[in-house]
Amino acid sequence: MGKYLITGEKALKGEVKVGGAKNAALPIIASALLADSPGVLEDIPRLRDVTNLCRIIEDMGAKVERNEHQIKIDPTTVYKSEADHELARTLRASYYILGVMLAKEGHARTTLPGGCNIGNRPIDLHLKGFRALGADVRLDHGVVEVKADHLTGADIYLDYPSVGATINIMIAASRADGKTIIENAAREPEIVDLANFLTVMGANIKGVGTDVIKIEGVDKMHGVEHRIIPDRIEAGTYMIASAITRGDIFVRNVLTEHVKPVIAKMYEMGITVEEDIAGVRVKADGNLKSVDVKTLPYPGFPTDMQSQMMALLTQADETSMIIETVWENRFMHVDELKRMGARIKIDGHSAIIKPGRLTGAEVKATDLRAGAALILAGLAAEGKTKVSNIYHVERGYENIEKKLSSVGAEIKKISE
Numbered sequence: 001m002g003k004y005l006i007t008g009e010k011a012l013k014g015e016v017k018v019g020g021a022k023n024a025a026l027p028i029i030a031s032a033l034l035a036d037s038p039g040v041l042e043d044i045p046r047l048r049d050v051t052n053l054c055r056i057i058e059d060m061g062a063k064v065e066r067n068e069h070q071i072k073i074d075p076t077t078v079y080k081s082e083a084d085h086e087l088a089r090t091l092r093a094s095y096y097i098l099g100v101m102l103a104k105e106g107h108a109r110t111t112l113p114g115g116c117n118i119g120n121r122p123i124d125l126h127l128k129g130f131r132a133l134g135a136d137v138r139l140d141h142g143v144v145e146v147k148a149d150h151l152t153g154a155d156i157y158l159d160y161p162s163v164g165a166t167i168n169i170m171i172a173a174s175r176a177d178g179k180t181i182i183e184n185a186a187r188e189p190e191i192v193d194l195a196n197f198l199t200v201m202g203a204n205i206k207g208v209g210t211d212v213i214k215i216e217g218v219d220k221m222h223g224v225e226h227r228i229i230p231d232r233i234e235a236g237t238y239m240i241a242s243a244i245t246r247g248d249i250f251v252r253n254v255l256t257e258h259v260k261p262v263i264a265k266m267y268e269m270g271i272t273v274e275e276d277i278a279g280v281r282v283k284a285d286g287n288l289k290s291v292d293v294k295t296l297p298y299p300g301f302p303t304d305m306q307s308q309m310m311a312l313l314t315q316a317d318e319t320s321m322i323i324e325t326v327w328e329n330r331f332m333h334v335d336e337l338k339r340m341g342a343r344i345k346i347d348g349h350s351a352i353i354k355p356g357r358l359t360g361a362e363v364k365a366t367d368l369r370a371g372a373a374l375i376l377a378g379l380a381a382e383g384k385t386k387v388s389n390i391y392h393v394e395r396g397y398e399n400i401e402k403k404l405s406s407v408g409a410e411i412k413k414i415s416e
Contacts, residue, residue, distance in 0.1 A: 004387040004401060006378035007410040008360060012247035014407035018235045018254055018279075019045040019398050020069065020228035024190040026093035027167045028197050028228065029053050029071065030100050033062060034175065035201055038074040039223030045069070045231065048395045049091045056094060059084045075223070083110035085143075091395070095123055095144075095164065099171035102135055102146045109145040125162045129169035132156045133176050153178030153217060161186040161211065161297045167194060174203040176217040185213045188298040189258045193229045200224045232258040233304045234397060235280070237372050239263075240308045241404065242282040243271050244315055244380045249407055252279040261301040265291055265309065269316065290318040290355075295326050307333045307373035313353045314342045315380055322351045333370035336363040340377050340385065360385040365392040372397065379409055 020043035030053065032039050044050060046069065054064045054071065060083065063074035081101040088094035094113045101108035112123070123144070127137045132155075135148040153176050158165055166186040171194075173180035185191075187209055195208035201224050204216035235254040239262060242249035256263065256275045266273050266282065268291045274281040290313065295303040303326035313320040314337065324330050331351055334344050339361040343354035360383030365371025371393035378385030387393075390413070393400060401411045 001388065002390050002413050002415055004375060004378070004390055004393075005412050005414050006360070006375065006385045006387070008358070008379050008381040008383065008385065010245060010379070010408055010410055012242055012245045012249055012379070012404070012407040012409055015250045015252055016238050016403045016407055017252040018230045018238070019043065021190055021193070021231040022047055022049060022396050023163075023233075024193040025050055025228050026053055026091075027096045027171070027190070027194050028226065029073070030057065030093070030096035031171055031194065031198060032073040032223070033057060033060075033075040033078055033100050034104055034171070034198075034221045035075055035223040036220060037076065037223040038072060040225045041071045041073070042225070042227040043069050044071045044228060045398045047398055048391065049093060052087050052090045053093060056083045056087045056097065059087070073223075081105045081107045081109060085111040088113055092164070095126060096168060096171065098126065098130070098144060098146055099168035102130060102148060103151065103172045103175035106149060107147050109143065112142045112144060123164070125158055125160065125165035126168045129156050129165060130172060133169070133172055133180065151176035151217070153180040153215070155181045156183070158182065158184045160184070163188050163191065166191055166213070170195065170205065170213060170215060171198070173215040173217060174198055174205065174221070175219075178217060180215045180217070182213040182215075183211065185211050186297060187211060189229060189232065189255070197224070197226045200226065230255055230258075233302065233369070235259050236262045236302070236305045237308050237376070237397070238403070239266070239280065239282045240312050240376055241379060241409075243269070243284040243288070244312050244376050246284050247407070248281070248283040250279055250281045254279040256280055261299065262305055265293060265301065288312070288316045290316040290320040292321045292323075294323040297326070303330060304369050306330060307369045308376055310334075310344070310351060310353060311337065311373040311376040311380075314344070314356060314358060314377065316353070316355055318355060320353045322353065324349050324351070332366040333373050336366065336370065336374055337377055339363050340381055342377070357382065359383055362386045362388070365389040368392045368396045372400075375400065375404075375411070379404070379411070
């Protein structure tokens with residue numbers, strides 16, 4: 001199994017380009033099955049999760065042709081509504097097959113999805129939405145089955161602005177009879193990208209980007225060409241890579257509006273951030289001021305950037321605090337950072353981070369974003385760091401070692 005070997009204390013300088021957003025690409029790939037003709041998707045990142053989702057829809061009968069960052073999907077040959085159970089267990093996004101095939105064929109079946117173990121992630125809100133639309137939902141021994149002779153629009157209030165539930169309900173409602181209103185909907189940019197994709201395909205969706213989404217169901221949808229938005233979490237990770245190494249990196253292909261919470265905290269820390277239409281330049285050459293961070297649904301500070309920010313805050317001049325409000329088990333990286341000398345104390349949903357010098361160590365990625373945090377810590381640490389369980393990282397970052405190497409990092413992938 002591979003590891004990343006990192007030699008730290010090197011200021012990173014240069015330019016790195018961000019790829020397409022994983023969390024936008026996955027529901028869009030699944031939703032391409034709603035069309036009655038082939039479509040083309042651009043800027044699709046080459047990631048494990050993307051590969052596994054493509055394998056799932058191929059197993060269902062779709063024809064998938066991949067070429068670098070382009071995917072052509074022909075949904076006209078799909079012949080079954082069940083996702084392969086072993087593949088579904090490898091990624092969270094496999095649950096989008098439920099909304100897609102329920103809308104397309106009136107039936108879908110899959111095992112409860114997998115993904116990172118960062119907390120309790122039930123799909124209750126997804127199922128609540130399907131039931132409201134008229135579906136019969138059955139959950140038996142970890143297998144979910146949804147059926148409906150026809151779906152009917154409904155008013156649905158989400159108890160929490162869940163990204164996954166908002167997406168799944170929006171997908172199913174796009175082919176339902178009548179109007180659906182989703183209240184307390186999630187507002188993430190990835191949802192907006194999906195809605196734009198569905199709209200060009202023929203869907204009738206209004207209000208996306210607000211907490212009330214209105215969908216008027218349609219009978220038919222057609223294949224289209226669509227380019228995925230840039231990955232805001234990958235962008236934020238490279239922004240922190242520049243800051244934590246006291247570097248100077250221009251991160252290209254960034255929609256700065258999507259990373260405003262990260263930029264705001266960097267300003268507070270005394271980091272220079274220059275916004276440009278093509279991206280953002282991050283430069284840090286002095287002391288880093290301590291800040292407090294609280295994760296929240298968009299447009300708040302993203303939980304997917306919490307662990308990376310924690311790595312950065314170990315290098316601040318005074319004590320900082322992070323409050324995690326989204327996932328209850330998202331501090332698993334703390335013990336690994338402590339192996340590197342980090343001074344962090346957990347108190348419930350809060351982490352108290354004191355300044356201190358990091359030193360290289362052997363650590364393991366406990367989940368996708370934790371792995372990114374350990375790489376960042378290794379870039380700042382004295383000596384060598386080995387990060388194992390890197391399959392987690394490869395689920396969400398395409399060639400992270402090559403991109404970091406291109407701006408001066410001493411990082412390589414090794415086999416042991």
